[in-house]
Amino acid sequence: xxxxxxxxxxxxxxxxxxxxxxxxxxxxxxxxxxxxxxxxxxxxxxxxxxxxxxxxxxxxxxxxxxxxxxxxxxxxxxxxxxxxxxxxxxxxxxxxxxxxxxxxxxxxxxxxxxxxxxxxxxxxxxxxxxxxxxxxxxxxxxxxxxxxxxxx
Numbered sequence: 001x002x003x004x005x006x007x008x009x010x011x012x013x014x015x016x017x018x019x020x021x022x023x024x025x026x027x028x029x030x031x032x033x034x035x036x037x038x039x040x041x042x043x044x045x046x047x048x049x050x051x052x053x054x055x056x057x058x059x060x061x062x063x064x065x066x067x068x069x070x071x072x073x074x075x076x077x078x079x080x081x082x083x084x085x086x087x088x089x090x091x092x093x094x095x096x097x098x099x100x101x102x103x104x105x106x107x108x109x110x111x112x113x114x115x116x117x118x119x120x121x122x123x124x125x126x127x128x129x130x131x132x133x134x135x136x137x138x139x140x141x142x143x144x145x146x147x148x149x150x151x152x
Contacts, residue, residue, distance in 0.1 A: 005148075014068070014149065024063050026152050029071060030056040031078055031096065031145040033111070040141065041092075045083060047114035048090055053123055054113050057094050059147055060104040061124075068149060075144035080111060082135035084126075089115040091126035093135050107131050 033041075038054055047054070057078065060067055081100075082093040093100065094109040102109045107127030115121040 024065065024068065027063055027149050028058060028152060029060040029063055029067060029147045030058045030150050031076060032056045032148050032150070034143055034145065037141065037143045041080070041111075041113070045090075045113065045138075048085065049088070049114035049116040049121075051117045051121075052114045054111065056148075056150065057096065057109055057111050057145075058105065059096070059102065061152075062104075063149075071147045073146060075146045078143050078145055080138070080141040082137045083113075084130055084133055084135035086129060086133070087116075088119040088121040089113075089125055089129065091130065091135075092138075093130055102127070 033055060041054055042052070076097050077095075079095040079098075080092045081095060084091050084093070090113045092111040092113060094111050096102075096109050100109055101107075105124075105127055108130035110126040110130050112123040112126040115123060115125075
């Protein structure tokens with residue numbers, strides 16, 4: 001089975017997005033967890049809240065054509081190093097190539113594990129909370145991932 005991102009249609013989409021900045025308002029750059037890593041996290045840390053995310057680490061939420069054109073194609077070293085559990089969300093502190101603070105979002109690199117949307121929690125709260133509260137260290141989970149263009 002062919003990888004979707006290797007299809008001519010996907011390549012055309014990336015080209016359009018690179019050429020037309022206005023088309024990027026509904027897209028962002030992120031490191032998507034490989035399926036084995038996602039399954040490992042869900043098994044080791046069963047989600048406490050109804051809305052399970054555990055999908056990606058956002059690198060840049062407000063992208064433009066320059067961000068897309070100049071993004072690194074090299075896989076980044078991702079380390080999941082700690083877990084923050086709160087009444088309405090749980091998230092992991094993440095390091096990307098050894099860096100734990102995302103200057104594009106002004107908060108900690110994070111992976112939202114699960115949230116309680118009914119109580120008002122949103123995935124972006126994870127980074128804000130990691131800036132404010134201490135998280136519990138875990139045995140690091142390390143993997144490599146490349147930046148991907150995702151739809152909001």
